[in-house]
Structure formats: structure tokens, C-alpha cells
Amino acid sequence: MQIVSQLLFFAALAAAVFFFSRRAAGIRRNILQGRDIDLSDQPGRRWNNLLLLAFGQKKMFRNPLVAVLHFFVYAGFVIINLEILEIIIDGLAGTHRIFAPVLGPVYPVLIGCFEILAVLVAVSCAIFLVRRNILKLKRFISHDLDGWPRSDANYILITEIVLMLLFLTMNTADGVLQSRGAAHYTETGSFWVTGMFQPLFEGFSDSTLAGIERGAWWLHILGIFAFLNYLPWSKHLHIILAFPNAYFARLEPNGKMENMPAIQQEVLYAMQPELAPTDASAAEVPKFGAKDVHDLTWKNLLDAFSCTECGRCSAACPATQTGKALSPRLIMMKTRDRAEAAGRGETGKTLLRDYISEEELRACTSCGACVQECPVSINPLDIIFQMRRHLVMEESSAPQEWTLMFSNIENNMAPWKSSPDERDAWIHA
């Protein structure tokens, strides 16, 4: 009987790892559809960002109350993984609480800490559900999230609460069985949180308790395997990708736009023809700006897959706040959706127009609030700029006023209609 359970566990673990890896490789492929960009410079500053922005969640603390709650969930997730390691070893080896004899008196302290964290995770998630569904915070009831994204968020929070409750139920039943000296239930001493709830289970027989304990144990670990595989299909993937995304975050001043060396070169040759290579006709004409995900960089696509749809960007965006079509969160969600679709082989569609409209791109004031607010180092502005470059340079598509502005700059050296000779008129006025 024991061996059957071990084999079942092995099968479940192997399936979870297999399907997760397959999906992870798929996401990696989807991200690498983007064009190459070298982000290997300044490792010192990058590690610093990784520590501060990802591990330290620095930007979350712009709103300290939410940051603390989120930190509980994050710490719970990271630290409770130690417990999962024990569960996996137990499951494979057919042992029970294999770390207990090794760690001795430290063991119940450790589990006690996990239990406190589990309670904090469950409470925080419950508060998050309230914020989303009862308090209805503006950024959570926004139409950006209509349909699947809104359900996705709720499923994640509910699953996390259920997993924590299963963990606590398992420990409560285990504690009672230990106190009765039941076979296989290693004596560890009472746990901090579930110790208080043991009286609730005292009325049950040993076999009922063992059923509860085993049931909760299995549901907990199978739930975790299932969640692991839900993760990469959901916005919750940020718990993994926030780390590389912080490492590869842009290090230049926020106000600096990405240079286009190809155009810089071309202008140089136009101004100083003697520098131009003589076999210039052989050079292939590069594409300017981005029409589709393949024209964006892999960092732009990593951004898209790192987005957890929290909406801090859109809540700060002046265009979104004044009812324009643009929402930086949607820019990221649409980029991810198109990258997924392109990865599946969707043809005949492009990010521009089929996903993101010209109207959205035109509404951006380049104020940088979206970049400033994003806790996971996403840069929606960079995508908007690249798509604007495509519109203007590849399609000559610009509002009439912009076309006029361009010609004014070109002819009058100023964006307005004015004579260059008038430029110093203010001195004599």
C-alpha cells in the first residue's frame, strides 16, 4: 500500500515538473521572438536592482500598507518552500516529517514560523480579495480586466488561501495524532498556531484524524503541483519573472530615449557624404520602429510576461485618468497576448492595429509615470515609442498637426510657424 502511494506521488511530481518545464520553455521561446539587445553591461548596478526591486520590493513600498501585506504573501511563498521540500522527500521516500529527527528542537520552531506565515498569507489574500471585489478599487474594476484577467486574479488569491488552510488542517490533525502517540506520527512537540486548534479535533478517532491528515497532505501538495502549472498561464508568473526583469531593467536616465544608430549613421552620411561607404547600395535597408512583437526587443516581451496586471501604471497615467483609449497596463497585456499568439503561429495579424490602436499610441504624453510606478521594472513607454517610430517612419502616418510640426522644425528650426530670423527678437523686444 505504501509503495503505491509513493509511486502515485512520483507520477504526480514528474507530471508537474514535465508540464511546467514544457510551458516554461514555450514562454522562453515566445520572449525570444523579440529582437536581440545586449543587457550584460554594469552587472553591479543590475544585481543591486535585483536585490532592491525584486527581493526588497522597493517600489511596492510607495504604498506601505499594501506593501506589507504583499510582503507576507511573498515571504510565505518563498519560505514555505522549505516545507514543500520536506513534503516531496516524504512523498518519494514514504517517510513522515523526515526533517523532524534531524532538526530536533528546531523543527517545531521552524514549522511554527511557517504556520504564522501561512496565517498571514491567508489573511493578506483575504484582504486582497476584499479590495478587489468589495471595496472595488478603481484599478481593479477597470475594463482593462474584463473577462479572464479579473477571474484569474481571484482564482490565484482563493487558491492561496485554500493551500494555506490545507497546510494548517494537516498540522492540526498531525498534532493530535502525535499527542496520542499514534504509529508513524513522529513526536515533534506542539506547533504554535495549530496547537491552539487541536481541541477542535480531539473528538475524532485516530483513523478519522489520519484520514484528515493524509487527505489534507495530498490535497495540499497536489494543489501546489497544480498551482505550479497554472502559474505560467496566468498573470501570477510575475513571482518568477520579476527577478530577471529587475536584473535587466533599464539603467539609463528615465528621460533618455533609445538611440537609433542606423539613422544616426544615415544622417551622418547625408551631412558628410565623404564618410559614406562606397558600396552603400549593398547594405540592406533596416526596419524602423516596431509594428509587431518581432520588432520589439526580448526585454520588451519579458516585460509583457512579467506584468501582473496590478494597474499601478494606468492609475498614474494622465491619458487613462482623463478617459483616453490608452492604458499602459493594456499595452503590456496586449503585447503579451500577441507574443503568445505569434508563438502559436497566428499569422495575418500584427501588434499594431490588431491589438494596439493608433489612437492609444497617440494619447501618450511620455510623462514616464507608468515606468515610475511599475514595481516589477516594466517599461510600457519604450514600446509606445517604438511603435510611434514605425508609424511615422515606415507608414508616414502622423496626425496632420504633427506633419506640420515636422515641416516647421525642418524649415523654420522650430516646431511653430516662425521665421528663423525672428528667433532672437525677444532680446530687442
Next chain:
Amino acid sequence: MQIKTMAEYFAEGETPEVLFWVGCAGSIDQRSQKITRAFAEILTRTGTKFAVLGKEEACTGDPARRAGNEFLFQMMAYNNIQVLNNYGVKKIVTACPHCFNTLKNEYPELGGHYEVMHHTTFLQGLINEGRIKMKEGGSFKGKKITYHDSCYLGRANGIYEAPRAVLEALDAELVEMKRCGSRGMCCGAGGAQMFKEEEKGTTRVNFERGREAVDTGAEIIASNCPFCMTMLTDGVKETGKEDSVKVLDLAELIARDMQE
């Protein structure tokens, strides 16, 4: 006002302390010209040896670049850098945060390396060095002033303290808007929006920001950017408070109350 151009300094074989990059708005737009004159007056009165480029100055290319026209930007940058480098310019001050951002952050990789300052930082320096002294009991004493962070000085370049330090010299009461500092709300002009009609929405960005500024109860909205100036002035007008609430640039505020 006697203002010399770079060419005039060059002809005399002299080098100014700093180049005042006026920018298109500061040169052409009537309202912004007042800011330009106020800042030039401060420079003159503090005995700062400065020059302007005059007719040789051209758009930095910022609005073209942000609208997506990289070719035009690169052309403007090429020509401006040629002019600046030919004069051997080392230090630039400008009253426009868009010019500031482009000159400081975007010209270096195109071959233009200068020490670039925004006029608010420059004013802070002049105040700290004691070159600007304010009148006792000046006209802003005790008055409520709110400060609007421009995006290209604030978030784009992380300059939040210098302009506030300059305002402190006025002995006024600084009241902050709800969205200020790195959370400051845009006026609506950046990213080349200044040069086109706003996309359709429920309201205009500058109406929203103008309302927020007026709601502080301040008599003066201090700005540091010619585009914010235009947008906020219209935003205040929309609230009907244009007679009691004035939008003024930091340079204008300082120029008004400086000791002779």
C-alpha cells in the same frame, strides 16, 4: 538688456561662463519670452557672463523624436552639436526641461558632451552662492504657492528638490498638490502632445491638473517649463480662477523680488 551672442563673444576672442539655451518656446512664444527675459535679467544682474546662440539656435528635436520622427531628430541633433562644438561650449543652462533632457541625456552619445543645467538648479546655485539676494518682505511673503513638477525635470531626471529650494527663498508658503514629486501629474503637453489636438477622452489632462492646482488654494502656481506654463494657464482658465490664480515660472518669481 544687453545680451551677447556666442558669435559676438567668439569675435572678441572671449569665452562666456555659460551658454543660455533659450529653446523654441522661450524664443518665439510670447508668454515664454517673458520667462526668457526674466532669466536673462537674473543672469545679467548677478553678473553672470553668459551668451545665447541667437539665430544659430535650432530646435533640439525633442518633439520630433517623441512623435516618432527619428530622422528629423538626428538631423537637428547633428546640426546643433556642430554649432555647439565649434564654439567649444562646455556649460549650458536652459529654462526648458525638454531641451534640458535632450541636451543632457541624448546628445552625449551623438557626440555632444556638455555640462547641462536646468535653470531651476542654476538659480539654486546662485542663491546658495549668495549671488541672488531676495528683498526683505518681498511681494510673495506668506503667500500660498504650489509647485508643479514637470515630467522632464522630475521623473525623467529626478530633480525635485532644487526648484523647491528656490521657492523657499521667496519666504512664501509652499503647498503641495496631492500628486507631487515623483507622483506628479503631467500637464498634458509632453511626447509632442503640445503640437496636436488631444485624443478624445472624458476631459483634458490640463483641465484635470489645473483643477488640482487651484484646489490647493494657492494664489500662484509655480512652473519650470514653457509647455506646462501654457497648459496650466489654460487649465486655470477652465476653472474660472484666472483672475486670482497666476501661473508663473520660477525665474519670473525670483526676478520680481531680487535685490538690486
